[in-house]
Amino acid sequence: xxxxxxxxxxxxxxxxxxxxxxxxxxxxxxxxxxxxxxxxxxxxxxxxxxxxxxxxxxxxxxxxxxxxxxxxxxxxxxxxxxxxxxxxxxxxxxxxxxxxxxxxxxxxxxxxxxxxxxxxxxxxxxxxxxxxxxxxxxxxxxxxxxxxxxxxxxxxxxxxxxxxxxxxxxxxxxxxxxxxxxxxxxxxxxxxxxxxxxxxxxxxxxxxxxxxxxxxxxxxxxxxxxxxxxxxxxxxxxxxxxxxxxxxxxxxxxxxxxxxxxxxxxxxxxxxxxxxxxxxxxxxxxxxxxxxxxxxxxxxxxxxxxxxxxxxxxxxxxxxx
Numbered sequence: 001x002x003x004x005x006x007x008x009x010x011x012x013x014x015x016x017x018x019x020x021x022x023x024x025x026x027x028x029x030x031x032x033x034x035x036x037x038x039x040x041x042x043x044x045x046x047x048x049x050x051x052x053x054x055x056x057x058x059x060x061x062x063x064x065x066x067x068x069x070x071x072x073x074x075x076x077x078x079x080x081x082x083x084x085x086x087x088x089x090x091x092x093x094x095x096x097x098x099x100x101x102x103x104x105x106x107x108x109x110x111x112x113x114x115x116x117x118x119x120x121x122x123x124x125x126x127x128x129x130x131x132x133x134x135x136x137x138x139x140x141x142x143x144x145x146x147x148x149x150x151x152x153x154x155x156x157x158x159x160x161x162x163x164x165x166x167x168x169x170x171x172x173x174x175x176x177x178x179x180x181x182x183x184x185x186x187x188x189x190x191x192x193x194x195x196x197x198x199x200x201x202x203x204x205x206x207x208x209x210x211x212x213x214x215x216x217x218x219x220x221x222x223x224x225x226x227x228x229x230x231x232x233x234x235x236x237x238x239x240x241x242x243x244x245x246x247x248x249x250x251x252x253x254x255x256x257x258x259x260x261x262x263x264x265x266x267x268x269x270x271x272x273x274x275x276x277x278x279x280x281x282x283x284x285x286x287x288x289x290x291x292x293x294x295x296x297x298x299x300x301x302x303x304x305x306x307x308x309x310x311x312x313x314x315x316x317x318x319x320x321x
Contacts, residue, residue, distance in 0.1 A: 005281045114198045187199060
């Protein structure tokens with residue numbers, strides 16, 4: 001069992017005052033049998049009313065609208081979390097029965113969103129590749145680990161060459177990227193193998209050289225018959241256990257991106273994110289420092305002519321590392 005203290009801050013600055021900042025946030029860590037949320041506090045500039053609800057994937061979602069003019073906004077989530085030791089799948093179920101149970105899920109409406117692979121990964125090339133990787137002796141768990149190994153060993157971690165709009169097809173051809181990219185490709189391979197798989201947004205603790213600490217992280221979960229959902233982290237080539245904290249799950253990144261929103265105003269936006277995750281409270285736990293970006297330095301010469309939802313996302317570029 002591990003106890004963590006988390007502070008996740010998102011700062012927005014604008015070239016001039018904007019109004020009606022409307023945001024949807026996935027910053028509420030899971031609270032279940034594997035991960036216990038001991039304390040949680042969310043603060044937003046101006047203290048707007050924050051409404052929460054459970055979405056179709058059982059994520060806790062926050063929604064708020066801050067109307068008064070403002071040239072900056074800070075969203076800060078603080079949490080104390082206990083993560084329990086991972087329970088491994090029981091491999092006593094006969095292998096053939098495991099795969100038969102998965103076949104039955106193809107007609108279950110609850111799993112269909114996690115089974116639909118893209119057309120690119122449904123081609124003959126990938127069918128042959130997956131067939132060659134799979135052994136007759138592989139249970140679902142062992143085969144899932146093989147695919148995780150494959151991504152880790154054949155793709156290189158490299159920042160700056162992809163963004164939140166990079167497709168799994170592009171990543172496959174690049175063979176490079178960050179955790180979000182590796183997760184998206186791994187999910188496609190799972191689904192092409194008819195194994196339900198979903199995207200997980202969260203954090204990873206900097207232990208034993210883990211990659212992805214200091215920012216939001218991403219990994220995949222697969223459904224194991226007679227067990228449930230199991231996380232696999234292709235970036236670190238490991239199971240998602242005591243060093244991983246789940247924020248939200250979904251079919252893809254768009255279903256669980258930490259912060260997403262729009263505002264009224266034809267202004268340029270600058271965003272910074274700071275994440276601190278540790279096993280004890282640090283002095284800077286409540287006061288994460290940001291770079292000193294003055295609003296006067298944000299020229300609106302390149303501001304968007306139309307502040308639409310999609311264009312705002314293109315500015316934010318919240319890629320998970």
